Amino acid sequence: MMNIIEFINSLTIKVMSIAWGLFLLTWSIGWLLKGSPIPFMRVKRAGQDLIEDAVWAAFWLALGSSIFALVSYIVSSVASPPPVIYNGTA
Template identity: 80%
Template structure:
């Protein structure tokens, strides 16, 4: 059971890291296109769309990873073995 939980946590951390990296890349490209001294308004609009999409992606990524962390914490606290009572007379 513990190996599955570790695997899911590791996989989730990798996916979230890649998603945040993709967010930063998209956000940076969006601002570069939006602020570029190019007289084409379509290019600036594409940059604005990239920035808006990146902000929404960051919001949903933060919300989803927070919910996953909460569920993972609850499951790990429920799935932990019960404490063994100390028996002073044995021994």
């Protein structure tokens, strides 16, 4: 049976994978629109906007995942049981 920590970790990994995939898709579409030989500046500007939004999204994804990893590390180190000290004289 999966405990709550494993569930949150697996859910976080799935959500982050989907978010990074969406970032790559948006960034690719933005560059396709910006570099396309279409003579409409609105299309090229939409591509530039998609690229800018994708870069900001990547920044916040990286920052958020780093903070989550730090919090997870702190919680796992605080929640772990203290080491057992063995007294060999008993």
